[in-house]
Amino acid sequence: xxxxxxxxxxxxxxxxxxxxxxxxxxxxxxxxxxxxxxxxxxxxxxxxxxxxxxxxxxxxxxxxxxxxxxxxxxxxxxxxxxxxxxxxxxxxxxxxxxxxxxxxxxxxxxxxxxxxxxxxxxxxxxxxxxxxxxxxxxxxxxxxxxxxxxxxxxxxxxxxxxxxxxxxxxxxxxxxxxxxxxxxxxxxxxxxxxxxxxxxxxxxxxxxxxxxxxxxxxxxxxxxxxxxx
Numbered sequence: 001x002x003x004x005x006x007x008x009x010x011x012x013x014x015x016x017x018x019x020x021x022x023x024x025x026x027x028x029x030x031x032x033x034x035x036x037x038x039x040x041x042x043x044x045x046x047x048x049x050x051x052x053x054x055x056x057x058x059x060x061x062x063x064x065x066x067x068x069x070x071x072x073x074x075x076x077x078x079x080x081x082x083x084x085x086x087x088x089x090x091x092x093x094x095x096x097x098x099x100x101x102x103x104x105x106x107x108x109x110x111x112x113x114x115x116x117x118x119x120x121x122x123x124x125x126x127x128x129x130x131x132x133x134x135x136x137x138x139x140x141x142x143x144x145x146x147x148x149x150x151x152x153x154x155x156x157x158x159x160x161x162x163x164x165x166x167x168x169x170x171x172x173x174x175x176x177x178x179x180x181x182x183x184x185x186x187x188x189x190x191x192x193x194x195x196x197x198x199x200x201x202x203x204x205x206x207x208x209x210x211x212x213x214x215x216x217x218x219x220x221x222x223x224x225x226x227x228x229x
Contacts, residue, residue, distance in 0.1 A: 014081060018088035025066045025089075031177040032159070037184035037220055038213075042153050045188065046071070051117045052188070053144055053152045054124040055210055057135055058170035059228075060157055061126055062089055067157065067183060070094035074116045074123045076101075076109050076140075078130035101130040110143055117148040127206065132169045135214075135229050137207040139199060145191035145206075152206060154186030154213040158221040164228045171228045184217035186210065 045052050054073060056064045065075060071094070077087045078101040087097040098116070100109020113123050125144060127137035145152045161179035165172040175181050186209045191202055215225035 014084050014088075017085050018092060021062065021085075021089050022066075022092040025063065028175055028177050029066075032175060033180045035180060035182045035220070037182060037216060038187070039183070039185050041188055042155075042185040045151055045153070046122070049120070051120050051148070051150045052122050053117070053141065053148075053150060054122065055141060055152050055154045055186075055206065056124060056126055057156065057210065057214065058126050058129045058132070059134065059172050060155070061086060061129065061170075062172065063157065063175065064155055065090040065093040065095050065124070068093070068095065068124075071122060072096070074098055074113060074121050076113055076123070076125050080130065083130065095124075106140065110140060113144060114147045117144070117150055127210065128170070134170050135211065137203050137210065139203060141206055142191060142199060142202040145189070146193040146202070149190065149192065151188035151190060153188055154206075154210040155183070156210070156214045156217045157181060157183045158214075158217045158223065160221050166228070173228075180221070182217050182220045184213050184220070186213035 065073065073095040075090050075095055075097050077083045077090065077097045077099055079099045083099070087099065090097050098109045098112050100106050117123050125141050127141045128134055141152065158173065159175040159179035159181045161176035163174040163176060189206060189209055218225045218227060
């Protein structure tokens, strides 16, 4: 059943779902065992208080901000109803949102994120959002990386027990209670605007790094790389 965007039910869900999701996240957090993969480069950048761009596939968009609570990350989130739910979950985790997507207010949101990064704030972008195709990077993250020269860091998680929304376009991952959760970081990627590199090649470079990071995470979690994609 498709819910109309401005209906009473839509407004009720928008108001209540973020609170329900964040409460469940806090409860599940108490039961899971977290394992970090290649987190050292990310931590060095964060501890030195350098800005960075966290690159997250849409399948991890609800939980990635929760696993980076109170990092002061500025996340680019779609202005849609679903985006509003995600934005409230992001803000519940002590991070902030810039509203925009590849289809609406995207240029303005990118300009805002560029300014925030240049002011020293970390950012988060979903390269395959807001509507896919899943696991296919778009040009926005390249524009962000080239304009600011800051590190792009892929992030992905997989649980040894988890629910996967197989009927959703993004194959969203929801960690199950008492699972072992693997969180993997890719090596920092720097895009030099002076290189004048072909846009397609830059997208492919980020795409390859993000998929490699996801496969490493899946392998550590005991699953076949490429599963649920």
